[in-house]
Amino acid sequence: MRCAEASSGGFGWPGRFGPVQRGERLRLGLGNLLILPTGFGLLWLGGSLLLQLVGIQTQRNGPLLLSYLMLSLQVLALLLTHFNLLGLELRCARSEPGFAGEPLTYPLLLSSRHPRHAVHVRLAGQPVDTAAPAPLRLAAGTSSVELGWRCRQRGLHTPGVLLIQSSAPLGLFVCWCRWAPAAAQAVVPARQRGPVALAQPPRPALGRRPLDADRDGSEHWHDLRPHRPEEGQARVAWKALARGRGKLSKVFRDRAGEKPLLTLAAGVEPEQALRHLAAEIWQRSHRGEAYGLVLPHQQVPLGQGRRHRQRCLLALATAPGAALGTARGS
Amino acid sequence: MSRTGADSGLPPRHLQAVALVALAAASVGIDPSWLLGALTLALLVLAALKLLEARDRGGRRLVALLQLLVCGLQAAQLPDLLPSLVQLLAVVLSLAGLVQLEGGVTAPWQELLRQSLQVLAAALPMALVLFLLVPRLEPLSAMPARAAGQALTGLSADLDPGSIASLAEDDSPAARVAFADDRPPAPQQRYWRVLVHERFDGRRWQRDEAGETFDAGEMADAPGSAALQPDPEAGSADTAGRTQVWLAEPSRFTAVPWDGRSGSADPRLQLLPEGELRLRRPPIERRSYRLRPAAMPLNWQRQPPGPGTLTLPAGSNPRLQALGRSWGQLAEPAERIAAARAWFESSGFRYDRRPGALPRRDGLDQFLFQSRVGFCGHYASAFSALMRAAGVPSRTVSGYLGGRWVVPLGGASYLELRQSDAHAWSEVWLADQGWLRIDPSDWVAAPAEQGAPAALLAGSDQGLGRWTWLQRQWWGLDMAWSRWWLGFDRSRQQALLAWLLGARRGALGLVILAGLALGLIAALLPWQLWRSRQQGDRVSRDLAELLLLLRRLGLQPLPAETVEAFCRRAAAARPDLAPSLERLSRSHGLRRYGRPAGQDRRAQAAEWRRTLLLLKQARPGAIRQGRTSGP
Numbered sequence: 001m002r003c004a005e006a007s008s009g010g011f012g013w014p015g016r017f018g019p020v021q022r023g024e025r026l027r028l029g030l031g032n033l034l035i036l037p038t039g040f041g042l043l044w045l046g047g048s049l050l051l052q053l054v055g056i057q058t059q060r061n062g063p064l065l066l067s068y069l070m071l072s073l074q075v076l077a078l079l080l081t082h083f084n085l086l087g088l089e090l091r092c093a094r095s096e097p098g099f100a101g102e103p104l105t106y107p108l109l110l111s112s113r114h115p116r117h118a119v120h121v122r123l124a125g126q127p128v129d130t131a132a133p134a135p136l137r138l139a140a141g142t143s144s145v146e147l148g149w150r151c152r153q154r155g156l157h158t159p160g161v162l163l164i165q166s167s168a169p170l171g172l173f174v175c176w177c178r179w180a181p182a183a184a185q186a187v188v189p190a191r192q193r194g195p196v197a198l199a200q201p202p203r204p205a206l207g208r209r210p211l212d213a214d215r216d217g218s219e220h221w222h223d224l225r226p227h228r229p230e231e232g233q234a235r236v237a238w239k240a241l242a243r244g245r246g247k248l249s250k251v252f253r254d255r256a257g258e259k260p261l262l263t264l265a266a267g268v269e270p271e272q273a274l275r276h277l278a279a280e281i282w283q284r285s286h287r288g289e290a291y292g293l294v295l296p297h298q299q300v301p302l303g304q305g306r307r308h309r310q311r312c313l314l315a316l317a318t319a320p321g322a323a324l325g326t327a328r329g330s
Numbered sequence: 331m332s333r334t335g336a337d338s339g340l341p342p343r344h345l346q347a348v349a350l351v352a353l354a355a356a357s358v359g360i361d362p363s364w365l366l367g368a369l370t371l372a373l374l375v376l377a378a379l380k381l382l383e384a385r386d387r388g389g390r391r392l393v394a395l396l397q398l399l400v401c402g403l404q405a406a407q408l409p410d411l412l413p414s415l416v417q418l419l420a421v422v423l424s425l426a427g428l429v430q431l432e433g434g435v436t437a438p439w440q441e442l443l444r445q446s447l448q449v450l451a452a453a454l455p456m457a458l459v460l461f462l463l464v465p466r467l468e469p470l471s472a473m474p475a476r477a478a479g480q481a482l483t484g485l486s487a488d489l490d491p492g493s494i495a496s497l498a499e500d501d502s503p504a505a506r507v508a509f510a511d512d513r514p515p516a517p518q519q520r521y522w523r524v525l526v527h528e529r530f531d532g533r534r535w536q537r538d539e540a541g542e543t544f545d546a547g548e549m550a551d552a553p554g555s556a557a558l559q560p561d562p563e564a565g566s567a568d569t570a571g572r573t574q575v576w577l578a579e580p581s582r583f584t585a586v587p588w589d590g591r592s593g594s595a596d597p598r599l600q601l602l603p604e605g606e607l608r609l610r611r612p613p614i615e616r617r618s619y620r621l622r623p624a625a626m627p628l629n630w631q632r633q634p635p636g637p638g639t640l641t642l643p644a645g646s647n648p649r650l651q652a653l654g655r656s657w658g659q660l661a662e663p664a665e666r667i668a669a670a671r672a673w674f675e676s677s678g679f680r681y682d683r684r685p686g687a688l689p690r691r692d693g694l695d696q697f698l699f700q701s702r703v704g705f706c707g708h709y710a711s712a713f714s715a716l717m718r719a720a721g722v723p724s725r726t727v728s729g730y731l732g733g734r735w736v737v738p739l740g741g742a743s744y745l746e747l748r749q750s751d752a753h754a755w756s757e758v759w760l761a762d763q764g765w766l767r768i769d770p771s772d773w774v775a776a777p778a779e780q781g782a783p784a785a786l787l788a789g790s791d792q793g794l795g796r797w798t799w800l801q802r803q804w805w806g807l808d809m810a811w812s813r814w815w816l817g818f819d820r821s822r823q824q825a826l827l828a829w830l831l832g833a834r835r836g837a838l839g840l841v842i843l844a845g846l847a848l849g850l851i852a853a854l855l856p857w858q859l860w861r862s863r864q865q866g867d868r869v870s871r872d873l874a875e876l877l878l879l880l881r882r883l884g885l886q887p888l889p890a891e892t893v894e895a896f897c898r899r900a901a902a903a904r905p906d907l908a909p910s911l912e913r914l915s916r917s918h919g920l921r922r923y924g925r926p927a928g929q930d931r932r933a934q935a936a937e938w939r940r941t942l943l944l945l946k947q948a949r950p951g952a953i954r955q956g957r958t959s960g961p
Contacts, residue, residue: 040391047395051402054366056467059598061815062405062414065461066421070398072456073425073449075846076853118432137433168432169449170425171391 014176020161021179024092028085028164032177035082037074041172044074077172084166085119085175088112092183093144097313098151099278100190105146106159108181115140118168123149124161135168154274154317156184186317194276195268198260199294224248261292261302274316281316285309295319341430343381345439346393349423350378353400356416359408370403390431397424410577410616411804411811422446452857455849463827463842466820468597485583485728489527489535489754491707492688492697503579504730504751505587508744508809510573514735515589515745521755521767522587522747524729526604528638530718532646533693535711535726538604575813578617584608587730587747591628592621595821604725605630605757605765618816631764635723639759642718649695650712654719663760666720670713671773678702679709679774706731709770710754723759727767728752738806742813746805869921872938876914879945883907893918910945917941 018034026032037045048070055064089111098104108121118135136145149159158181165176224237227247235249262280264273277293284291285304292302293312297320300312353374361367377396384390401417401424408414426446430437505522509515527535578586585606596619600608605628611617642651653673657666685703688696694712697704704712710726717724731753733745755769831837877887880900887896897915901908917938920926926934 040388040395043392043395047399050399053470054403054406057469058366058406059466059469059819060406060409061461061818062409062417063402064466065457066398066402066405068460068464069421069450069453069457071460072453072849075456075850076449076453079850079854080857135433169445170428171387171432 014163014165014174018176018178021177022182024182026090026177026179026181028088028090028177030086033082033085033175034177035078035173035175038167038171038174041074041077044070044172048074073170074172077170080169081166081173081175084116084168085164085177087114088116088119088138088164090164090179090181092181095183095185097186097188097310097317099188100154101150101152102190104149104151104159104185104187106149106181106185108145108147109142110136110138110145111142112138113140116166118166120163120165121145121147122163122165123147123159124163135166151187154187154189154271156318157187158182158184186314188313188317189271189274189278191279191282192272192275193279194272195265196273196276196280197263197265199263199292225251261294261299263294264296270321274319278313278316281309281312340385340387340390341433343390345423345430345442346381346390346397346427349397349420349427350374350381352416352420352423353377353397353404356404356408356413356420357400359413360404361407364407366403366407370400370407373400373403387431391428394424394428394431397427409618409812409816411808414811414815422450425449448857452853455852456846457849459842459845459849462823463830463838463845465827465838466823468820485525485581485752487525487537487539487583489707489711489726489728490533491704491711491754492533492690492693494687494707502749503805504747504749505576505578506744506746506805506809507577507587507733508575508742508813512743513572514743517732519589520732520745521589521753521769522730522733523590523605523727524585524587525583526602526606526725526727526757528604528636528725530641530643530715532643533690535714537606538602572623574621575809575816576617576619576621577809577812578609578619580616584610586617586619588621590631591624593624593628594619594621596620596819601628601630603630603633605633605727618812620816620819627764633765635759635765639723639725640718640721642715647692647695647715649692649699650715651719653698654716657716657720660720663720663722663758666717666722667758667768670716670720671770674709674713674770674773679704681705681709681771681774706769706771707754709774710756713768713770714756714758717756717758725757726754727757728754731755731769736802736806738803740803741806741808741810744806744809746802868935869918872921872935872942873918876918876942876945879942907945910941913941914938914945 014034014036019032021032048067051063051067051070054060055062055067091109091111093107093109095107096105106123110119110121116136116138119138120135136143147159147162151157151159160180162179162181163176164179165174167174224240225248227236227249231249237248237250240246240248262277262284264270265276268276281291281293285306285308288304290302290304291312293300293315295315298315300308300315303311357371357374360370362371373396377393377400380389380396381393384393397420401420404413405417408417422443423446426439426442429445429449430442507522525537527537529536529538574589574592576586576588586609588607590605598609599619600610602608609617609619657669660666660669679702682703683705685697685701685705685708688694688701694715697708698712698716707726707728714724714726730747730751732751733747735743736746737743753769753771755767755771757765757767760766827835827838831841873893880886880896883900883904885896885900885903891899894915897911901911904911917934921931921934921938
């Protein structure tokens with residue numbers, strides 16, 4: 001799903017022309033790069049013709065040579081501007097979820113065998129404050145770029161059309177390519193304070209340990225016990241080992257039953273209820289509290305920490321609208 | 331004026347401001363009353379205002395373009411060495427300003443100048459191909475010039491020696507001339523004619539000033555005027571046998587100094603029937619022109635005299651007229667001239683630069699028969715009037731005599747003419763010889779303290795000030811520049827094309843295209859080499875080679891894995907390569923983090939190459955190849 005439409009906003013005229021390339025990876029080449037003289041380039045041509053005329057009229061070498069020099073610079077600029085983008089490779093990097101209506105960053109990786117000057121990478125249809133007007137100076141190798149953008153709708157969204165453009169070194173030609181990166185970014189419902197319902201956690205059966213008591217994703221440290229080889233190195237308590245207490249494993253356990261599971265508030269419009277949940281999750285996470293999430297399409301058990309919060313927010317972002325409506329009806 | 335957000339990402343204006351200052355300094359010699367001069371100054375002011383006003387990248391780009399245009403217009407008006415150097419500096423600064431604008435960062439000015447010079451050097455081969463080979467067009471129409479201006483330094487339109495009590499010692503430069511073989515002309519050949527005065531009113535000798543206010547096309551239409559034509563067959567040891575490059579200082583006259591015998595293919599040069607060579611340039615501009623040898627006497631030398639060349643106002647200078655008429659009894663004009671010479675030599679005339687003014691009426695009579703003291707103008711005026719009275723067509727010519735031969739430390743040797751070298755002489759018409767130069771100043775004695783006019787023939791560097799010495803060194807460079815730069819005109823281009831293509835002129839287009847392609851290759855090849863050098867240092871390239879080698883063996887580094895860890899893992903996977911990999915890992919660490927210098931660095935690079943070679947030889951493919959090729 002594309003959040004920002006392929007408009008020409010903020011691009012100038014190059015943003016309106018040329019096919020839009022698609023995919024998670026783009027290598028700029030002869031097939032997808034376009035190049036045209038800028039308005040300044042046309043003025044430059046006029047200036048060189050004027051000097052040619054002056055040279056002919058006065059029969060002087062100076063204006064003639066300068067006129068030819070300007071023409072040669074124009075030919076050279078055509079190639080240098082094109083070469084500045086030719087061979088540049090762009091890839092989508094792993095993006096972090098962000099809130100709808102707030103600034104998002106869309107990461108890209110730019111790989112180049114050569115240094116490149118003044119490369120503009122901008123997203124279409126974005127407000128000025130999220131655009132990236134400063135040109136990039138890329139060193140040889142891989143560089144990462146984070147593009148600012150905004151999206152008003154929750155879900156998995158692509159940022160729309162990206163314009164990769166350069167007019168270096170002299171600004172006489174503009175070379176560009178339009179690309180719609182395919183990697184989607186999770187957009188979480190906007191945070192809005194409001195009522196949130198609490199669901200009771202399921203009671204464990206007799207003789208059984210609480211559900212997912214020490215499952216992955218729980219980050220609440222509970223105890224230490226002697227290390228068993230099958231537990232791997234991740235749970236080894238290195239600090240204790242360093243203090244000479246032997247090889248011990250950390251035991252994590254969710255405090256199920258002690259904290260609530262958050263769910264949609266009854267009587268609130270589903271999308272708004274999601275926004276309330278987003279605000280609640282954010283606040284609880286910042287307070288260091290444990291919480292869980294119960295949605296019609298997905299349940300996230302109790303837990304805490306950054307990864308847990310990301311799971312919950314991702315669940316909010318991807319909650320299908322139809323399921324929400326059904327749940328509310330029932 | 332508040333700065334808006336639009337210019338927040340723009341680099342500072344300093345570079346473009348410096349370029350404007352350079353252009354403003356170079357504009358000092360521009361004549362604002364000429365159309366081109368006014369346009370130049372207007373564009374300069376416009377660029378300065380735009381620089382102050384510009385708040386976005388487009389505005390600042392426009393400033394750079396305006397600067398380049400001003401450079402070009404200045405080059406059309408001020409082609410000398412110093413202005414040309416300033417113009418070159420301004421071009422480099424303007425391009426650096428553009429590069430800075432596109433980069434959008436505040437790079438050090440040295441870096442910007444370097445990039446600007448790189449771009450300029452890359453474009454230069456193509457520009458030179460076009461400059462040298464694209465055929466030049468004739469001017470589409472004559473440029474409008476400014477109205478006749480005030481008199482600058484130089485000669486006077488009227489020769490009126492009687493009104494001059496003493497000659498001013500004006501030592502300002504008048505002209506410089508360089509010769510193809512860098513040898514000075516013989517002293518007797520150093521008469522450089524400029525103005526020809528044919529009308530005599532009893533006191534003043536006047537010239538025909540038609541064409542001095544050069545309106546469009548007037549010169550070409552002047553009756554009897556013709557372009558000088560070169561004669562490639564000509565050649566002799568005197569000045570007419572050698573190509574000359576002239577640089578004449580600004581003057582209000584279109585007439586320029588020349589030797590009276592050379593030709594030229596320059597269409598701007600027009601030769602008048604009386605022997606004046608005229609070149610249309612604005613009065614404030616220094617004129618430069620090339621003259622070439624001409625084997626045959628030029629037309630002006632054989633141009634029959636008009637009736638005006640015998641005219642003497644009735645009743646003026648009666649004693650002069652009587653003396654002249656007495657010589658008129660002699661049969662041959664040559665005898666009359668000889669009689670005049672004998673009379674001057676025997677009558678006690680004395681050369682003096684401060685003779686005092688002569689009366690307005692019958693002034694020449696007083697000079698010839700009473701005071702007998704005067705300078706070149708007196709003698710030329712009196713002798714020419716005497717010849718007219720004797721029935722020999724005559725006129726006076728003013729120009730320069732002598733000059734100082736300057737051999738600078740660098741650049742071209744040249745003959746330097748100053749205003750103090752100004753001289754006047756006579757020309758008489760002899761039916762069998764045409765117009766013949768007679769210098770009556772030669773017939774008189776000169777006081778020791780002032781020096782005879784002939785003494786001007788020999789140059790002397792004695793008593794030169796340091797400033798004059800420096801000035802002459804600079805002029806030597808300037809002369810060399812002019813000979814090379816101003817010398818390449820349409821005719822030289824035609825000669826070059828003839829030499830290149832011969833009769834195959836139809837192939838010129840192809841030659842230009844081929845030249846452009848070569849120029850483009852010459853521009854891009856170093857650029858590509860530079861880019862490839864930027865791919866990383868030697869250690870990084872060596873590491874990339876190792877990684878490529880291991881990748882072919884199916885070993886890939888993991889994300890965030892160090893070189894050492896990767897080599898350990900690879901050694902575990904391929905125990906046969908373990909020794910080499912261990913050495914390479916250690917060598918890489920030493921080269922990357924130990925940063926050895928000099929001999930150590932070279933030794934470790936050699937160690938790396940040897941080990942990598944071992945690794946290559948240890949690959950299965952290499953081993954198999956060794957087995958199959960062995961006995």
